[in-house]
Amino acid sequence: MTVGRFNIELLEAFVAVAEAGNVTHAGTKLNRTQPCVSTQLRRLEERVGKPLIERTARTMNLTPAGRILYQHATEILRSHEEARLRLSAPELTGTVHVGLPEWYATGQLQSIFCNFVRIHPNVKLEMTVADSATLHDMLTNNEINLAIALVSASKPEPDGVVEESLHWAVSDSCPLTDPLPLILFNQPCPFREMAFATLARAGRQWYERITTTSVAAAQVAVMSGAGIGILPSGALMEGLTLLKEQDGFPPLPATQLAIYTQTTTPSPIVDYLEEHLQDLLKNAITPRSALAGKTQPDLRVV
Template sequence: MLEFELLRAFVAVADCGGFHRAAERLNLTQSTVSQQIKRLELVTERPLFRRTTRSVALTDDGEMLLGDARRLLQLEEAARLRLAAPRLSGTVRLGVVEEIAGGSLPRALGRFAALHPGVKLEVQIGVSAELIEHLNKGRLDVVFAKRPLGTSRGRLVWREPMVWAAADTFDLVLDSALPLALYRERSVSREAALAALNDSELTWEIVYTSPSLTGVRAAALAGLAITPLPASAVVAGLRIIGWEEGLPRLPDLEFAIYEKARPDKAAAALAATLLALAQGPSRPTI
């Protein structure tokens, strides 16, 4: 019998590309996740991953199991939430960054509304620092945002690379000032990009600012500048410019869920729904 605990570990390793990050996602130790995968391989009598010192990849049998595992976990989660959902009411104020709002957030909110029809939702979209500040001042109840670099507050949901992106037709000239398109204010990606550039010998110039992901990405698509983006936000018409071409490496971005100090039951339920969606069989995509 395939245990949900083992399937959840299997999907996490497949999604994260390794045991360490899967353990972080599941809030388990790496050895526990490794043991769960071994148990699943014993039950299925199939090797599910090819392991090397540098990478973990699915075998053919693992690829076949992955789709079924996702569907089983979706059914298990839906049944569990329906049975466990308390009757809640009130209003929950949610803040999200655009990278998440433009992905699977509508599906998450739809699921929450179906489980808790008596709860009203107010959603605000903004940059991470602004949203977290609103949370600290009691203006928001739950925030789903990028974690400021060097901090550990919030519940880590996933980590992904941040990359330099430019139009397919953009001509990178490193002996002249590098044109940048950045968020207008206090953005995690803006601060990380400027810190990386300041540690390099490159000259740069901010030629375009916007308060939104759509805005900075539009500037890059138009060929006006390069911009730092989550890897998942690189769309058709953009290419990734790597360190091989002379640009400094960027740190990974961490997306986390924040709750007010003493959340009520409705706010806690929304945070749990968002966490289940993001860490479960289908992580939000942009």
């Protein structure tokens, strides 16, 4: 059997459905109607010659052929988008210094910056990894040009705030009786006050067992069973257990991230990067591949 040529719009519809989990949400993401997306899925299946999605009255799942195509389709679309950006992007030359929270220093969000310099080979990228308070100070002192940082009440309200979930994370060997041993980040980390207020409302007692400036150190401490960590989704690791309300751990409020830039030093590079980073930031935080399988670590929810 010969598979027909792939069409970019058909692949976009297929990947959007795989990541959204249903046709309606995929259509909203693509700004296409639900019948249009359904028709494009059907046309793609006709070209492949095999069903890609198994549909029942209540669920949708990728078939084995669908999982194979999803892996290749995401790479095709990534390459297509990179080519489109390179051909349409302005000629940028110079240096841009960006700041990232530590738990985003690796993975999808960092790859966004790496793709940016591939698209703009005459741009030098300098990257600082630090806590959000430090990044805000560096912006104020004009030491960096752009930062993705936790929203600060002392700063002007930014545009395009993106929310990320916080979780109670432990290993199986950690005791869950009061007083609870907590693994926390140093002041002025906002996770601390969120955890304290939530535990106080639940009538739980706690003490700080380990305090650190390092996300990696906190992850190791939680994995070792030394205590309960308060970690954002981007810092979760395979093998951790996430505690829920039925375990006596009420939901934590979501954190808020935003893109901040200097106001005193305008730069075409920073303007262009900020413009294209907002949607990419949302995609980096939002869980993907609803049908295609997990992209987050294999976590245990109790």
